[in-house]
Every structure is written in structure tokens, then in C-alpha cells.
Amino acid sequence: MNMVCGREPIERERVIAKYLSRSLDAEAVEEFEAHYLGCDECFDELQVSERVAADLRASNVARKQTNGVSILRFKANAELTHSARELDELRREVLEQSDSRVLIDLSRVTRIDSAGLGQLMSCYSHLVKNRGALKILNPAPEVMKLLDMTGIGTLIQTFHDEQEAVGSFDD
């Protein structure tokens, strides 16, 4: 039985990816498990791939609540650009949640493009429609420059102090 070993490495990786995402049928799962139980090399590849997938799955956005305000913060440097997963995460964290007062900490956002700016505007519109507000905390100078150039900076309030930003939601 040699389901994956000795094949083109990408082919093996395809089986591993499907195993991890649980899209192999029961028979193929059995076959793959029977194989890796006897094959150290394939088991190691499986373990490494699982870690890659787990990292891809883990969210980079942290959420905390302070005085009824949801503060969203990026745990690692992030780009709000066309293909960035953070864009999706931001959408999930704002548009698919019931919170109406949201403060986004942009201090770890190193780059933003039209898709990122568009997402910020979608979040802003969504929250305003729901009688809430969106505010921004600590954008990097380059990001701030773009926010100003596009007029978003005048629409969405920006702060450099978290307490002040949270307090402003009650004004």
C-alpha cells in the first residue's frame, strides 16, 4: 500500500491538505492513516502541514471590550490590502458582529490599499446605519496620510490615546 509515498511531493501534500481539512472520504482516510502509522516521513510531513494550516487558521485580530466599546487590535504586523486575510478578519469582526461602537487600533497596520480603505468605509457605513460609530486608533503616518488624502480621515475620527478614544464614544 503506497498511497502517497514515492509520489510527486505536491500530490502527497494534496492528500495531507485534504486529510487536514477533512475532505477525504472515509476509505481514503483509512488508507492514509494506515500508511502514516508505518511511515515516519509522511507522518512528519503531516505534522508540519498541520502547523502551517493551524497558523493560517488562527486569527490575527484580538478583540477586547472597554466601557461598551469593542477594541480591535492586530496581534502581529498586518497589511490591509487586496489579498490580505486581515481584510476578511476585519469584515468578520465588524460586519458580522452585533457591536455598534468599534475602535480599530491600526498601529500594527503597515500598509493599506484601496481594498483596505474600502473595507474601513464599509465598516463605518455599517456601524453608522446601526446607530453606532467607528473610530481609529494610532494609525502609522503612511496610513494616516492615505486616510487624509482620500477624505476618510475627516469622516472617521482618529485618536492617539486609547482612553481618550474610548471616552469619545460617549460624547
Place this chain on the structure above:
Amino acid sequence: MDPSEPSIGRLRLKLRYKVLYHVGHNCADVDDLVQETLVRFFRAEQRKTIRNAEESGAFVNGICRNVILEYRRRARREPQLDPDLPFPDAGIRPEADVLEMRDAIDHGLKELAERDRAILRSFYLEGKEKDEICRQWRMNDAQFRVVLFRAKERFRRAYGLGVKRTGGNDHQVDE
């Protein structure tokens, strides 16, 4: 099967992986199921009922499958007394594990370009086929291999996971 300690430890690790995949990370009986599998396997070995040593992986897999099935049947007959006990999570790693993983990989995927991340997400999480991804990102097979195996090498290094290579260059990244 090689009866040495490292070899048994390795088999235990693999069985644990399989059991977790099927019963979930919240199951408190994982180690018991692994132990039961090992006991049955070594008994069978002693009785010389494993005809072909090459196929011991398939044999131990069959034992493990039966142990898991018996456990499930038992669990159905004797439901958990405490209704607050968490239900098996179908093998998804708990958030704490994932966070611990993230901490351990400062040199892992964080270094990858967003484009590489998007490609890896399509492959590992969205179940897209290689050809579809290559078309979408206008890349050829070789470029796809580089993205995939470069990411894996970073993780291998970050975790100190290594495979004793047997001469082939199947896993090498042709950069």
C-alpha cells in the same frame, strides 16, 4: 516492528494523532485508547499473527479503528453523567494550542508574503486544487512548489521537526 523504546514512542505519538483526529481534543480518554491499541498490537505481535511486518501500519490502524469504534459504542450506551462536559470537537485543536503554536513560530509564517499566505490558505483551508490556484495566481508548478515547501521548511525549522532523509530529494525546495 522494531521493539525499541524510541520506536514505540513514535508509534504512540502517531496513534495519539489518529485518535485525536477521530475523537477530538476534548476527549479525556485519548491516552487510554492509545494504550489499549498498543496492548492489542503487541499481543498480536507476540502471537505472531501479523503475517507481513511491512504491513504493520495497516494492522495497527485496524486495531486502533476497532478500539475507537468500541469506545464510541460504549459512550453511546453509557452517556456522560455530567451534561456540562464538553462534546468532542471533531479533532480541531483547542484555541490555546493554536495560540501556543503561534508563539512558537516567530520565524514561521509571519515572514511570508501576503501572496504566499493567500496561496497556502487556498490549498490547506479552502481545499482548492493546485491547478486552480496556479491559474488564479498565474504561476507554474515549480513556483507553487517553492511557495508550499518554503513555508513547510520554515515550520520544520521553527519546531525542530526533522525527518531522516533517505537520499531522495522529494522534500527539497528548488529555489
